[in-house]
Amino acid sequence: MSKIPQQLELPLNRTREATPLEYLKWREEDYWNKMDFDPLVMFVVIPTIIQLSAVGMMLLVFWINSKLF
DSSP states (O other): OOOOOOOOOOOTTOOOOOOHHHHHHHHHHOHHHHTOSOHHIIIIIHHHHHHHHHHHHHHHHHHHHHHHO
């Protein structure tokens, strides 16, 4: 009889503490930690533009359907 192959073990629980130098390097290089962006634009303006575009396209499809059908 052949054995069913087993999935390899994931090394998720083998973590280690970062050194202070690694921590500082990560804080300087990580995009979200650096806050090198405008949160208002990222979380308000861009989603608003996407939502308004979606509503506009929906209205355009309504208008096209009213002309065709």
